[in-house]
Amino acid sequence: xxxxxxxxxxxYTRAGLVKAVDGVSFSLWSGETLxxxxxxxxxxxxxxxxxxxxxxxxxGRIVGGAVRLDGRDLLGLNAxxxxxxxxKDVSMVFQxxxxxxxxxxxxxxxxxxxxxxxxxxxxxxxRDRTLEMLRLVGIPEPxxxxxxxxxxxxxxxxxxxxxxxxxACNPKVLIADEPTSALDVTIQAQxxxxxxxxxxxxxxxMILITHDLGVVAETADRVIVMYxxxxxxEAAVDELFARPLHPYTRGLMRSIPRFAVMRNGVAPAGRLQxxxxxxxxxxxxxxGCAFAPRCAFASDICRRDYPRYEEKRAGHWSACxxxxxxxxxxxx
Amino acid sequence: xxxxxxRRFLLMVLTLFGMSVLIFVMLRLVPGNITDIIFxxxxxxxxxxxxxxxxQLGLDQPIVTQYITWMAGLARGDLGxxxxxxxxxxxxxxxxxxxxxxxxxxxxxxxxxxxxxxxxISAVRQNTGLDYVLRVVSLSGLSLPSFWLGLLILMAxxxxxxxxxxxxxxxxxxxxxxxxxxxxxxxxxxxSSALVMRLTRSSMLEVLRQDYIRTARAKGASEPSVNYxxxxxxxxxxxxxxxxxxAAFLVGGLIVTETVFNxxxxxxxxxxxxxxxxxxxxxxxxxxIAIIVVMVNFIVxxxxxxxxxxxxxxx
Amino acid sequence: xxVIDHEAELARAGANVRGPLSSILFFARSYPLGxxxxxxxxxxxxxxxxxxxxxxxxPLTTNxxxxxxxxxxxxxxxxxxxGRDVLARIIYGARISLAVGLGATALGCLGxxxxxxxxxxxGGWLDLTVQRLMDIxxxxxxxxxxxxxxxxxxxxxxxxxxxxxxPLVPNVARVIRSxxxxxxxxxxxxxxxxxxxxxxxxxxxHVLPNTLAPLIVLATAQLGSAILVExxxxxxxxxxxxxxxxxxxMLSESAAEYVRTAPxxxxxxxxxxxxxxxxxxxxxxxxxxxxxxxxxx
Numbered sequence: 022x023x024x025x026x027x028x029x030x031x032x033y034t035r036a037g038l039v040k041a042v043d044g045v046s047f048s049l050w051s052g053e054t055l056x057x058x059x060x061x062x063x064x065x066x067x068x069x070x071x072x073x074x075x076x077x078x079x080x081g082r083i084v085g086g087a088v089r090l091d092g093r094d095l096l097g098l099n100a101x102x103x104x105x106x107x108x109k110d111v112s113m114v115f116q117x118x119x120x121x122x123x124x125x126x127x128x129x130x131x132x133x134x135x136x137x138x139x140x141x142x143x144x145x146x147x148r149d150r151t152l153e154m155l156r157l158v159g160i161p162e163p164x165x166x167x168x169x170x171x172x173x174x175x176x177x178x179x180x181x182x183x184x185x186x187x188x189a190c191n192p193k194v195l196i197a198d199e200p201t202s203a204l205d206v207t208i209q210a211q212x213x214x215x216x217x218x219x220x221x222x223x224x225x226x227m228i229l230i231t232h233d234l235g236v237v238a239e240t241a242d243r244v245i246v247m248y249x250x251x252x253x254x255e256a257a258v259d260e261l262f263a264r265p266l267h268p269y270t271r272g273l274m275r276s277i278p279r280f281a282v283m284r285n286g287v288a289p290a291g292r293l294q295x296x297x298x299x300x301x302x303x304x305x306x307x308x309g310c311a312f313a314p315r316c317a318f319a320s321d322i323c324r325r326d327y328p329r330y331e332e333k334r335a336g337h338w339s340a341c342x343x344x345x346x347x348x349x350x351x352x353x
Numbered sequence: 354x355x356x357x358x359x360r361r362f363l364l365m366v367l368t369l370f371g372m373s374v375l376i377f378v379m380l381r382l383v384p385g386n387i388t389d390i391i392f393x394x395x396x397x398x399x400x401x402x403x404x405x406x407x408x409q410l411g412l413d414q415p416i417v418t419q420y421i422t423w424m425a426g427l428a429r430g431d432l433g434x435x436x437x438x439x440x441x442x443x444x445x446x447x448x449x450x451x452x453x454x455x456x457x458x459x460x461x462x463x464x465x466x467x468x469x470x471x472x473x474i475s476a477v478r479q480n481t482g483l484d485y486v487l488r489v490v491s492l493s494g495l496s497l498p499s500f501w502l503g504l505l506i507l508m509a510x511x512x513x514x515x516x517x518x519x520x521x522x523x524x525x526x527x528x529x530x531x532x533x534x535x536x537x538x539x540x541x542x543x544x545s546s547a548l549v550m551r552l553t554r555s556s557m558l559e560v561l562r563q564d565y566i567r568t569a570r571a572k573g574a575s576e577p578s579v580n581y582x583x584x585x586x587x588x589x590x591x592x593x594x595x596x597x598x599x600a601a602f603l604v605g606g607l608i609v610t611e612t613v614f615n616x617x618x619x620x621x622x623x624x625x626x627x628x629x630x631x632x633x634x635x636x637x638x639x640x641x642i643a644i645i646v647v648m649v650n651f652i653v654x655x656x657x658x659x660x661x662x663x664x665x666x667x668x
Numbered sequence: 669x670x671v672i673d674h675e676a677e678l679a680r681a682g683a684n685v686r687g688p689l690s691s692i693l694f695f696a697r698s699y700p701l702g703x704x705x706x707x708x709x710x711x712x713x714x715x716x717x718x719x720x721x722x723x724x725x726x727p728l729t730t731n732x733x734x735x736x737x738x739x740x741x742x743x744x745x746x747x748x749x750x751g752r753d754v755l756a757r758i759i760y761g762a763r764i765s766l767a768v769g770l771g772a773t774a775l776g777c778l779g780x781x782x783x784x785x786x787x788x789x790x791g792g793w794l795d796l797t798v799q800r801l802m803d804i805x806x807x808x809x810x811x812x813x814x815x816x817x818x819x820x821x822x823x824x825x826x827x828x829x830x831x832x833x834x835p836l837v838p839n840v841a842r843v844i845r846s847x848x849x850x851x852x853x854x855x856x857x858x859x860x861x862x863x864x865x866x867x868x869x870x871x872x873x874h875v876l877p878n879t880l881a882p883l884i885v886l887a888t889a890q891l892g893s894a895i896l897v898e899x900x901x902x903x904x905x906x907x908x909x910x911x912x913x914x915x916x917x918m919l920s921e922s923a924a925e926y927v928r929t930a931p932x933x934x935x936x937x938x939x940x941x942x943x944x945x946x947x948x949x950x951x952x953x954x955x956x957x958x959x960x961x962x963x964x965x
Contacts, residue, residue, distance in 0.1 A: 075570055100576075108573035115571075120564040124663055125586045135572040170662040186572060364803070371804035379820050489701070492953070496946035498896055500903050501919060501938035508927045508934060605811030609900050623812070624904050627819045639816065643807040 022226060023049040023072075023111075023194050028086035030064075030071045040306075041067040041081070043250040049194065054220065054227045056241035056258070058234065058273070064250040065230045069198045072228075073113055074103055090193070109139040112187040116199040118179035122171035128155075128182050129167025135189045154185040159215060177208035184216065191223060198230045213240055234273060238262065246270045249311035252330060256337040266339035268316045272296035310342070318343045361654075365647050372643045376636050377420050410436060423636065433633035437626075442633040446619060446641070453611070453618030456534050456541070457603055463542030464549050464599065469592060471546075472553025476588075477580050479558060487550070494547025500609035503540040507613070510536075537614040541606035545599055552595045557588040590661050597653040601646050695954075702954020708947025716762040725756035727913045736930050746932035748918070754932060757913035758940050764914045765944060768829055769895040775833035776894070777887050780840020785879070787841065788848030789871045795845075802838040810835045814897050815906060823909040832897050836890050843886055847879045881959045888952030892945045899941045915941045 026046050032039040042064045049055050057065045070076045071083050074095065088095040090110060095103065112135075115121040123131060132151045148167075155163035158181040171179055180200065187195055197216065201209040217240055220227055229241060237244055237258065244261045246254040246269065254267040265271040276295050298315035310328055313319040322342050330340040407413045411422065426433055432442035475487040560566065561584050569583045604620065611621035619638060626634035658664045696703035715722065725743075731751035739746040745754040787798040805813065817831035851857065852875065860870045901907035902916030910917075918937040926933045 073571055075567055104573045104575055106573070107571055113571040115564060115568060117564055121568045123565040123569065123583055123587070125590075125661065126583075134569075134574065138573050138578075172663045183568070186568070367800060368803045368807055371800065372807055375804060376816065379816055382820055485701075488953075492949045493942070493946055496892065496896075496949055497942045498899050498903070498916070498938065498945075500900065501934075501941065504919065504927060504934050504938065508931055511928050601806075601809040604809040605897075605900065608811060608815075609903060612904065624815065624906075627815055628905065630819070635816070639808065639812065642809070642812060646807050646809070 022051045022091060024087075024089040025068075025072065026087045026089070028068065028071055028088065029084045030067050030076065031082060031084050032080045033082070034080050040250050042071060044086075045247070045250075045252055046086075047245055047252070047255070049226050049228060051193065051226050052220075052224050053243065054217075054229055054241045056229045056231060056237040056244045057247060058231060058237055058244055059247035060232060060273075063247045065247050066198055068247070069113065069196045069228065069230050072196060073107060073111060075107075075113075105139070108135050108187075108192070109190045110192055111194045111196065112190070112192040114180070114183050114187045114195065114197045114200045117203050118176055118183055119203065121183060122179055124171055127168055127170055128174070132167075132182070132186050132189055135186050139190045150189065151185075154189050155182075157188075157219065158182070158185045160185070176204055177212065180204060180208075180212055181215065184212075184219070188219060188223065188225065192225060194228065195220070195225045196228045196230070199232070200229075201236065202231070202233070209236075216240070246273070249306060251311070252338075252340070253312070254337075254339045254341075256334075256339075260334070260337050264334070264337070266333050266337060266344040267312075267341045268318050268343070269296070269312045272315075310340075318346060361651065365651060368647060369640070369643060373424070373636070373640055374420070376639045377423065378416075380630070380632055380635060381416055381419075423633075427637075427640075432637045435626075435634050436631045437629050437634075442637050445634060446622070446638060449617060449619040449622050452534070452616060453607060453620055455530070456538055456607060456611070456616065456618060459531070459534055459538035460542035460545060460603055460606065461596075461599065463538055464545035465596075466546075467542075468546040468549025469553050469589070472550040472592075473557055473580070473585060473588070475550065476554045476557035476561065477576075488554075491547040491550045491554075494543050495551075497544070498609070499540055499544050499606040500613050502543060503537060503610050503613035506536060506540055534616075537610045537616060540613075541603060541610050544606055545602055548599065548602060549592065549595060553588065553592050556591045557584060560584045560588045563587070590657065593657050593660060594653055597646075597650040600649040604642060604646075695958075699954035699957065701950045702957075705947045705950025705952070705954065708943060709951055712762060712944045712947060713766065715759055716766040719759045719763060723753070723756040723759050725753035727752060727756040727760040728911050729753075736933075738930070739932050745936045746930070748930075748933055752913075754918075754936055757918060758915065758936060761913045761915045761918065761937070761940065762944075764825070764908050764912050765895050765898060765941070767825065768832065768898040768908065769891050769944075769948075771829040772832035772836065772894040772898070773887055773891045775829060776836030776890060777840050777883060779833065779837045781844050781876075781879070781883065783837060784841035784844025785848055785871060785876060788845035789852055789867075789875060798841070802841055805835065805838045808835075810893065811897055811900055814901060815904070818901055818906045823906065825908050825912070828898060828901060828908050831901070832894050836894065839890070840883070840886055843882050844879050847882055848875055851875045851878050885952070885956045885959055888948055888955055892948040892952065895941065895945050895948070 025048070028042055028045045029040070030042040032041050045064070045068055047055065057068060059065050067076065067081065070081075072088055072095070074083070076083070083096060086096070090106070095106060095111075098106065122128075129148075129151050132154055133147045136147045136150055151167060152163045155166055160166050160178060160181050166174070166178075166182075171182070174182065184200075195216075200216065201212050204212060213236060216227070219225070229236070231237060241258045243257050244255065245252055246261075246267060248269050254261070254265065254270050256264075256266075261270065262274070265274060273296070296315055307314060307324070308327075309325050310316070310319070310323045313323040316323065318341075320342070328340045328342045330338060332338050333344045404413070411419060414422070423433065430443070432446070434440065435442050435445050438445060471487055471491070475484045475491075478484045561580075566579060566583055569579050574583065607618070607620040608624060610616075611618045612624060619641075623635065623638045623642075625631075626638065729752065731747070734743065734747040734751035734753075735749055737743050737747040737751070739754075743753050743755065745758065747753055748757070783798055783802075787795045808816075813835035814831045817834060818828060821827035821831055848871075857870060857874055860874050861867075865873075898907060898914070899916030899919075902914040903920045905917070905920060907916055908914050915937045919934065
């Protein structure tokens with residue numbers, strides 16, 4: 022349904038050319054949840070904003086590729102047509118519920134606005150639908166809340182309001198950019214559960230952007246792992262967790278306590294492992310594999326040539342010269 | 354709210370009391386009073402006569418006594434007698450207020466009506482040719498001395514109309530008066546509108562960077578709706594506070610502009626009184642200006658609280 | 669999709685800036701208006717410094733013959749009522765503007781810095797007292813405050829500088845105080861305290877340098893208003909006294925009566941004031957944009 026082909030988004034800065042998203046392709050089927058995972062600065066948020074064409078230019082610009090929604094290329098649309106897509110066909114939930122709602126408008130108006138923009142009809146219709154949305158996202162006393170301002174709600178309630186705004190027009194695709202990272206752990210679980218429920222109920226496809234593999238395991242169907250602006254691995258969620266074919270993915274899993282436990286079924290045998298080194302500056306990427314400097318498996322070829330992104334097993338893609346060694350090493 | 358108002362009121366009284374002491378001491382700190390100026394111009398000094406005048410004006414009293422006399426008078430609504438005209442200071446000051454007040458209101462209206470919309474346009478079209486032009490215009494507004502702008506306007510009137518728009522003390526009707534005042538008001542307001550415009554622009558740019566603007570775009574809101582509905586509502590809040598600064602800013606422009614256009618208002622009167630060391634007029638007028646500035650700031654704070662749902666003065 | 673020239677885009681973003689000359693060029697390209705302001709300021713300072721070399725006329729020599737001579741071969745910008753050369757008076761007037769502008773700004777910023785730093789860093793009753801005092805001073809407009817000060821101090825160059833500097837103090841003190849309050853809580857101040865540095869020493873060596881960026885931004889803004897207030901004081905007859913040629917007083921001498929008869933006496937001094945203040949404002953804006961991290965990507 023949504024097809025992203027060879028998307029390239031570059032930033033032009035004083036520090037040089039930053040290839041924040043460099044040739045990313047993927048597709049999203051209706052009703053599916055696709056997670057995009059990676060450390061901060063790997064290009065996952067930029068990918069999301071590029072889909073919505075919400076990047077500030079300058080410095081950022083989409084320099085190549087295509088984003089096709091039901092066959093229509095969003096990158097080729099004019100501004101007015103793109104506005105019709107935003108909020109109606111594709112909508113977005115942002116990371117910071119504190120700052121993402123307009124402080125001087127009531128919650129009701131902010132939800133109602135999305136409805137009005139996409140032709141919801143009469144004022145009564147808008148009001149009823151607003152109340153319905155508030156009930157749907159589990160905000161108590163909706164009749165009271167519509168008249169309140171964002172600062173009167175808690176962080177979790179604000180994120181629910183954000184979700185209400187995003188889902189008000191029954192979009193085909195919901196992009197959630199780190200929707201729970203700014204929230205308390207207990208509230209994170211509630212919000213994730215809410216999103217999963219609503220998605221099932223409304224049949225919305227979702228792109229979930231996160232750095233948290235725990236969130237991925239609970240909600241996603243398929244996973245894309247990004248590193249330094251490129252895809253390094255892609256697989257169904259079970260397959261990925263069972264057999265990571267990229268050392269970076271493996272590193273991510275080993276650095277998180279829950280997975281260290283899960284994989285062995287008992288307490289982790291060894292210590293938690295962190296990935297050595299740091300994410301390279303995107304303006305000064307090494308030739309060859311971008312992960313090679315931090316990789317335990319790196320060999321000469323890794324430092325010389327960028328590995329091809331290829332299907333290593335059915336439905337499981339990866340860009341690594343040493344995926345075969347990884348399968349063996351995973352159990353050792 | 355009540356507690357806040359009381360606290361705020363007490364602070365205002367404290368500030369004004371401090372101002373009264375400050376201005377009183379400053380005027381008397383340096384040797385020389387009106388008698389020196391009178392005898393300077395007469396060319397010789399008659400000590401007995403000088404002392405007599407000083408006694409008559411109360412200048413021979415200790416400074417604390419003079420201050421108490423002034424304050425006691427203020428409490429009764431008696432501002433003392435002007436040294437120069439020997440009329441009650443109140444009768445000198447009051448008739449001069451309306452014309453200055455009209456001028457100030459016109460100038461303020463001018464600055465808001467031009468400053469806010471142009472500032473918004475400049476921010477929305479950031480880094481375009483229009484933005485550059487507007488920025489240069491607003492910067493030049495801050496750079497031209499208002500008295501020079503006034504002189505230029507006079508010169509233009511002489512050149513093109515052979516006529517100088519000098520204020521007459523008895524205009525035929527209200528509208529004629531407004532028309533006559535609008536020219537000097539534009540000279541004062543140009544500078545203030547430049548200030549308002551720059552603040553509106555930077556406040557608007559700040560707001561346009563906020564996350565909730567991205568949210569509005571993500572909903573599919575059009576650019577005008579994003580700019581005027583979502584951004585402007587937030588951007589005007591700091592601009593409202595500026596109107597407080599603006600009030601103080603205007604007074605400076607009024608002083609020189611009334612001098613240039615020969616308008617018999619309080620602002621020009623203050624300069625004359627300062628030149629003559631006419632203490633009763635200077636200290637009372639300065640207090641009057643301070644009261645206005647403090648009051649305007651208070652009103653602005655209240656307006657801000659009313660406009661911004663996040664601010665409620667409760668403890 | 670349009671073809672994009674990566675190199676040109678990068679050059680515009682300033683990716684290849686190395687060395688001082690290329691930094692100056694980059695500044696000029698990124699802030700063309702700021703560069704213009706810097707040029708105006710350079711010309712202004714050079715005029716003030718080399719006034720004697722630039723003009724052959726003495727600004728004070730009167731000449732009844734040339735009274736109100738219009739601009740022409742002899743007097744490029746005309747002569748005033750006393751037959752003094754207007755250009756020479758404008759050139760020498762730059763000295764007064766520069767002296768008062770820089771003097772008042774430096775004095776005001778120094779005063780504001782000391783007051784703000786102490787008030788913000790030490791807090792307590794000192795802070796409270798200082799804040800109320802600043803409230804009092806700020807309840808009067810800059811020009812009114814300067815007028816009263818100038819009148820009570822009496823006319824002289826030094827007194828004009830003081831009369832303008834003192835009303836500038838509260839603005840500076842407020843800004844320095846608020847950045848000091850933020851800096852006081854910073855880990856590096858805690859660290860300095862932990863190694864046993866004295867409070868005064870911490871305030872001077874650790875807090876003060878970090879308030880410089882806002883101070884520079886503020887100082888350039890104040891320079892423009894100091895020059896404007898000087899001209900207004902002189903215009904009202906309460907500035908630097910005769911015989912010093914001051915731009916503001918040149919306008920008051922001529923003012924309304926010459927609007928009809930000798931427009932050159934009205935136009936040129938005003939152009940001088942406006943140009944210089946415009947220059948400080950342009951430069952000040954560019955410096956603010958440069959030092960304000962939010963303005964960068």
